[in-house]
Amino acid sequence: MADCTDLAFRLVAREHGMELAFLEMVSAHSLLRRNAKTLDMMKTVPEDRPLGAQLLGSDPAMMGEAAAMAEEMGFDLIDLNFGCPAPKVVRPGSGAALLRKPDLAEAIFRSVVRCVRRVPVTLKTRTGFDDPSGREALELARRAQDCGLAAVTVHGRTRAQRYAGHADWEAIGRVKRAVSIPVIGNGSVMRGPDAAALAAASGCDGVMLGRGSLGNPWLFKAAAAALDAEAPAEPPSFEERRRVLLRHMDLEFRFETERRALLNMRRIACWYFAGLPKVAAFRSAACVATTPARMRALIEGF
Ligand SMILES: Cc1cc2nc3c(=O)[nH]c(=O)nc-3n(C[C@H](O)[C@H](O)[C@H](O)COP(=O)(O)O)c2cc1C
Structure with a gap:
């Protein structure tokens, strides 16, 4: 996509x-x-x-x-x-x-x-x-x-x-x-x-x-x-969602320019946090994050 x-x-x-x-x-x-x-x-x-x-x-x-x-x-x-x-x-x-x-x-x-x-x-x-x-x-x-x-x-x-x-x-x-x-x-x-x-x-x-x-x-x-008509796994916990999001972020910063990765992370983080309370406030803060460290801190502090 x-x-x-x-x-x-x-x-x-x-x-x-x-x-x-x-x-x-x-x-x-x-x-x-x-x-x-x-x-x-x-x-x-x-x-x-x-x-x-x-x-x-x-x-x-x-x-x-x-x-x-x-x-x-x-x-x-x-x-x-x-x-x-x-x-x-x-x-x-x-x-x-x-x-x-x-x-x-x-x-x-x-x-x-x-x-x-x-x-x-x-x-x-x-x-x-x-x-x-x-x-x-x-x-x-x-x-x-x-x-x-x-x-x-x-x-x-x-x-x-x-x-x-x-x-x-x-x-x-x-x-x-x-x-x-x-x-x-x-x-x-x-x-x-x-x-x-x-x-x-x-x-x-x-x-x-x-x-x-x-x-x-x-x-x-x-x-x-x-x-396969098998029983579904337990849905991921919030901590697991955040862990995988941080992994996704590390890969973004590894493979994209810092500017591109920061722009991408605004969207990507909101996908992972979709439906959770306070996601609107998170989105506003993520949109003005200008460094990888700030983006990481926002995700870790969610
Ligand atoms: C933002 C976006 C980008 C997409 N880009 C592509 C694409 O490059 N190639 C493609 O075959 N389909 C693309 N699609 C279509 C999806 O692969 C898929 O066919 C469509 O979203 C229907 O599946 P869904 O209802 O599960 O989302 C894109 C869809 C979206 C929303």
Whole structure:
């Protein structure tokens, strides 16, 4: 997730049972130009595996070239983002706009599959652009399968819905039943049992977590336990939440510039403390913290 699932986030999530991660989306165009910010967003370490790179774009040749470059950089999977709803992405025809252009989508699939030699290519999309039935996702998933893609993740909302309302897990099921490649279900998994409910409603082969995992890395094990029909672990104590938040903070300061890490920590700390009393006062103080020591003191004093 853009601006959320950076290297520090992924390492904390892996320590809590996350099995596979994708980088936040990067534009194929920026990657090919070796844009410094884009390359920084793709930084990783050996223990951050398995890891997929996710590409955004609408030009088949450019997407193919960028995918080959990402493969060369050592990513384990190449994922194509056909789901981003942002106007600045959709207007030039990328992201969710491709739900309405199946022929262009197919040309991108063919180009990327031709250019990538060793690793699987996967698709991430939504149920539809405006149409909530799942028909548009189903069309893309069929074409993806025919072109040799290895799996498709379906976020159970349309582009029109953006991130609002509950994801439609039945619509994910309609895609699942139409293809034989694995379908990963995504959307509205906020607690462990939601993962099992998504799997039951859709028949999906795997579950991808989204916003529910922000500040809640315990969700990975809770979801896995629910999927395996095992008893859930005890929820983390406040002290445990704070300990893991401090670990997340240490990793932010290790891998990001001090300025960037401080900005990130304002959001990250509030994720971990969400719902607790006094979080509003904490947020105000964190927003004016200008040193790592001050940020640490605020968290330790919460
Ligand atoms: C801030 C934010 C950034 C996101 N960035 C990406 C992204 O880069 N690539 C992607 O495939 N999905 C991205 N998503 C979508 C999520 O991966 C997920 O599909 C969506 O939030 C639905 O799941 P949820 O209801 O569990 O949050 C983003 C979502 C949010 C809220």
